[in-house]
Amino acid sequence: MQLRIPPIVIFLFTACCMYVLEALLPVGYFDFFGRHYLMAALLLLALILGLAALGQFFRTGTTIDPRKPDRTQVLETKGVYSFSRNPMYLALLLVLLAWGLWLGNAFNTLLAAGFVSVMNKIQIIPEEKVLAQKFGKNYAQYCIKVRRWF
Numbered sequence: 001m002q003l004r005i006p007p008i009v010i011f012l013f014t015a016c017c018m019y020v021l022e023a024l025l026p027v028g029y030f031d032f033f034g035r036h037y038l039m040a041a042l043l044l045l046a047l048i049l050g051l052a053a054l055g056q057f058f059r060t061g062t063t064i065d066p067r068k069p070d071r072t073q074v075l076e077t078k079g080v081y082s083f084s085r086n087p088m089y090l091a092l093l094l095v096l097l098a099w100g101l102w103l104g105n106a107f108n109t110l111l112a113a114g115f116v117s118v119m120n121k122i123q124i125i126p127e128e129k130v131l132a133q134k135f136g137k138n139y140a141q142y143c144i145k146v147r148r149w150f
Helices: 007-024 035-060 087-103 108-145
Strands: none
Touching: 007 087, 007 108, 035 087, 087 108
């Protein structure tokens, strides 16, 4: 699999688009009691998910480079991988949602949804094909049990 755009670049591009949208769109502003608490909770959850997922990869010695899923040594199915097949990408999505809350424009949720769509198409589906070839029936069973995002 040859990935042309690293996921972090897609994440940063989406975050920048969210900022521009908030700055230029005259409608869509929202505020509610607890918005900052929700934002903090999303960031904390993103931090926990991301660090736990990275920690599992480091412990098993498998690659964290999303451009080279063929270098994966172990099929992770425990810990955070028991409820999300992509907890690192889920952590990035949670950061985007928190960023959208900080900016306070409801239309930013559309950009976060766009991030999910783009990640599915150009990153996750090609990764899944490689993992299915590498791990066969074990990966197919894992996909049945665990959802792609959450």
